[in-house]
Amino acid sequence: xxxxxxxxxxxxxxxxxxxxxxxxxxxxxxxxxxxxxxxxxxxxxxxxxxxxxxxxxxxxxxxxxxxxxxxxxxxxxxxxxxxxxxxxxxxxxxxxxxxxxxxxxxxxxxxxxxxxxxxxxxxxxxxxxxxxxxxxxxxxxxxxxxxxxxxxxxxxxxxxxxxxxxxxxxxxxxxxxxxxxxxxxxxxxxxxxxxxxxxxxxxxxxxxxxxxxxxxxxxxxxxxxxxxxxxxxxxxxxxxxxxxxxxxxxxxxxxxxxxxxxxxxxxxxxxxxxxxxxxxxxxxxxxxxxxxxxxxxxxxxxxxxxxxxxxxxxxxxxxxxxxxxxxxxxxxxxxxxxxxxxxxxxxxxxxxxxxxxxxxxxxxxxxxxxxxxxxxxxxxxxxxxxxxxxxxxxxxxxxxxxxxxxxxxxxxxxxxxxxxxxxxxxxxxxxxxxxxxxxxxxxxxxxxxxxxxxxxxxx
Ligand code: BES
Ligand code: ZN
Numbered sequence: 001x002x003x004x005x006x007x008x009x010x011x012x013x014x015x016x017x018x019x020x021x022x023x024x025x026x027x028x029x030x031x032x033x034x035x036x037x038x039x040x041x042x043x044x045x046x047x048x049x050x051x052x053x054x055x056x057x058x059x060x061x062x063x064x065x066x067x068x069x070x071x072x073x074x075x076x077x078x079x080x081x082x083x084x085x086x087x088x089x090x091x092x093x094x095x096x097x098x099x100x101x102x103x104x105x106x107x108x109x110x111x112x113x114x115x116x117x118x119x120x121x122x123x124x125x126x127x128x129x130x131x132x133x134x135x136x137x138x139x140x141x142x143x144x145x146x147x148x149x150x151x152x153x154x155x156x157x158x159x160x161x162x163x164x165x166x167x168x169x170x171x172x173x174x175x176x177x178x179x180x181x182x183x184x185x186x187x188x189x190x191x192x193x194x195x196x197x198x199x200x201x202x203x204x205x206x207x208x209x210x211x212x213x214x215x216x217x218x219x220x221x222x223x224x225x226x227x228x229x230x231x232x233x234x235x236x237x238x239x240x241x242x243x244x245x246x247x248x249x250x251x252x253x254x255x256x257x258x259x260x261x262x263x264x265x266x267x268x269x270x271x272x273x274x275x276x277x278x279x280x281x282x283x284x285x286x287x288x289x290x291x292x293x294x295x296x297x298x299x300x301x302x303x304x305x306x307x308x309x310x311x312x313x314x315x316x317x318x319x320x321x322x323x324x325x326x327x328x329x330x331x332x333x334x335x336x337x338x339x340x341x342x343x344x345x346x347x348x349x350x351x352x353x354x355x356x357x358x359x360x361x362x363x364x365x366x367x368x369x370x371x372x373x374x375x376x377x378x379x380x381x382x383x384x385x386x387x388x389x390x391x392x393x394x395x396x397x398x399x400x401x402x403x404x405x406x407x408x409x410x411x412x413x414x415x416x417x418x419x420x421x422x423x424x425x426x427x428x429x430x431x432x433x434x435x436x437x438x439x440x441x442x443x444x445x446x447x448x449x450x451x452x453x454x455x456x457x458x459x
Contacts, residue, residue, distance in 0.1 A: 003136040007128070007441050014128045014441070015111070015434060017047055019104040021086065021120045022113035028064055028087035028154045037087060037150050041065045044086050044124075044148050051127050052134035053146065061158035064150030068169075071130065072143045078454050079143040081172035081411060083401070084123025084179055085152030088115035089426045096428035109434055110423075116432035117419035122178040123148055125418065125437055129444030141452035145172055149401075152179070155361035156401045163408040174374045174454060175405045176447065178440065180417035183391045184265065185433075188382045188443070190375050191415035193294065193394030194402060196328035196365035198337040199301075202227070202345055204320045205354040210306070213316040221352040223320040224305035230348045231322060234298055238284035241298045241326070243344045249331040253294050261289055264391060274422065293394040297327045298341075323360075327396060334362030363400025366413065374414045377454050381446035382416070385439055390416070418443060 001009075026040035027033045041058045044067045048056045053069035064087060072079070091101035091114045099105035104113040111121070126146070133140050147170065149159055163170060183189040204223040211220060236242055253261070268288050272280050282291035291297070301324065306317035326337055342357035349355035368375070370392050382390040395415075402413045418440035424430045 001136055003132050003445055004442065006132045006136040007438065007445075010128075010132070011438060015437070017128075018121055018124050018437065019111065019113075021047075021124060022104040022111065022116055023102055025091070025102045026087050026115070026150065027090050028151050029090060034064070037064045040086050041067050041150055045069070047124065047127055048146060048148075051131035053127075053130060053144075059162070061149075061151070061162050063158040066147060066149040066151075066159070066162065069146045070144065071134075071140055073139055074141065074143050074452075077142045077452050078173040079145060079171065080174055080176055080448065080451055081145045081147060081170060081405075081409075082123075082126045082176045083147050083149070083405070084126070084177065085119045085149050086115075086123065087150040087153050088118070088120070089153050091428075093428060098429055101428075101430075106434070107431075110431040111434055111437075112429055112431045114430055116430050117181075117423040118425040118430065119152070119179045121432035121437055122417055122419055122440060125440035126176070126178065126444045128441045129448065132441065133445060133448065141449050143172075144448070145170060152399070152401070155363065156404075157361070159401050160404040160408065163404055167409060170409055172409070172411055174451060175402070175409075175411040175413045176451075177399065177402065177413065177415045178417045178419075178444075179399055180395050180397065180415050181419045181421040181423075182417065182436070183393055185420060186386065187265070187388070187391060188386055188416065188418065189391040189393045190378050190382070191395045191417070192370050192372075192375065192392055193330075193367035194365065194415075195293065195296070195394075195396050195398055196332065196334050196363050196400065197325060197398045198328060198334040198341065198362045199323070199325040199360040200338055200341055200345075201358045201360055202230075202322045202324060203356045203358075204230075204349065205318065205356075206352070207316075207318050210318050211316040213314045217316050220316060221350070222316055223353050224317050226350060226353050227303070227305065227320040227322055230345060231300060231324070233348055234324075234344075239282050240284070241296065243298075243337075243340050245340050246296070246326075246332075246337065249333065249336075250296060251330050253290060257294070258290070260392070261287065261294075264289060264393065293396040294329060296329050296332060299325055299327075301325055327398070328365045330365045330367050332365060334364060335359075338362060363398045364403040365398075366402045366406070367394065368413055372412055372414075374412050374451070374454060377450035378414050378416045378447060381443055381450045384446045385443045416443070416447070
């Protein structure tokens with residue numbers, strides 16, 4: 001049987017097996033779900049074994065475990081390290097889901113569940129591709145190693161040390177990741193850049209306890225109000241971040257990149273309508289596509305202060321809190337930006353309230369040369385499966401570990417995803433197009449075939 005027929009004929013089982021993973025609430029940030037995360041790792045390992053991978057192990061990392069598996073039966077051929085994550089973001093606000101987040105439900109050719117597109121559906125497509133090749137052809141065109149981790153959504157803090165300790169085990173020629181999106185349905189993209197991240201939490205404290213806002217308001221500082229004033233000063237009228245030194249290391253897009261960006265099939269007004277937002281905003285002088293992927297940003301991720309329950313309560317809050325993060329571009333450094341941001345916030349804070357800024361986590365930005373031969377292999381695979389050229393884009397999201405794979409193991413990163421940015425990742429009603437699951441399996445097969453001719457080329 002041809003490998004394509006095998007994929008076709010096993011479509012329903014491949015879906016059922018993906019659903020088994022989607023049923024497990026592997027929310028890495030939630031300590032109460034630690035057992036579920038471990039159970040998910042076991043299920044991933046079982047599917048790796050069933051695919052014909054060898055040496056499959058759930059490996060302890062000091063945090064949530066990662067799953068390793070390999071097949072090294074192609075001596076002389078390149079070794080492809082496939083990375084992905086089986087952990088997911090929290091499901092809340094759970095009341096906004098149409099069907100329960102951990103009951104995979106098909107509607108209109110898409111499976112709805114937390115983690116469907118980010119990243120269980122995408123990573124398991126590679127596992128099914130291995131199974132199909134092994135069953136149909138008895139071998140793979142390349143050697144493969146899988147590293148599927150359980151802490152990507154919380155900053156992968158134990159993965160870099162794992163790479164350091166396992167350099168020999170993880171020796172490979174190229175890193176393949178499917179944890180990003182296609183540019184648009186039917187238009188796959190090869191991602192050659194990712195933004196980095198610097199994430200801080202700001203806490204302001206006024207009086208020792210909440211107070212009656214009539215009795216005390218007017219004389220006693222309000223940490224909610226001070227926090228708003230402070231945050232309002234973090235960007236200027238042109239949408240530029242005001243933190244001194246913030247842009248110092250930013251490498252601007254080249255003229256070539258800007259003209260390539262301008263040719264991407266993207267309509268700002270359609271984008272606005274799709275999100276149902278009254279208007280777009282962003283840094284002056286850059287297009288929305290550029291703002292979303294190649295310019296640094298500062299965003300409020302959440303705020304907490306005073307009475308937020310139903311109805312009115314006349315209270316003068318004792319505390320306020322905001323979570324603020326910056327997406328970074330080369331060559332900004334996450335630690336430096338977190339420090340500059342903390343210093344600036346402290347300077348803006350009036351002496352009438354106490355201010356504390358904590359750095360939560362971060363990640364380095366990444367770009368790779370678009371003409372890298374590994375990316376060309378992916379482009380050929382895309383053409384075989386989708387019948388058209390891949391689009392080369394930079395993405396706004398972050399996968400900080402890509403830089404570690406590059407620095408610690410010398411691996412060039414090849415990011416080709418088959419999710420869609422409209423699939424509600426990190427949001428209610430996350431879903432994954434089952435047609436793209438199928439195409440992803442076929443793309444992975446073609447990619448392995450193309451990479452068989454890849455000559456390791458270090459960056
Ligand atoms: N899959 C995403 C990153 C992503 C999304 C890349 C869309 C390209 C396009 C990943 O799972 C993720 O959400 N990463 C976090 C990283 C953070 C926790 C360090 C992110 O970007 O917020
Ligand atoms: Zn994610």
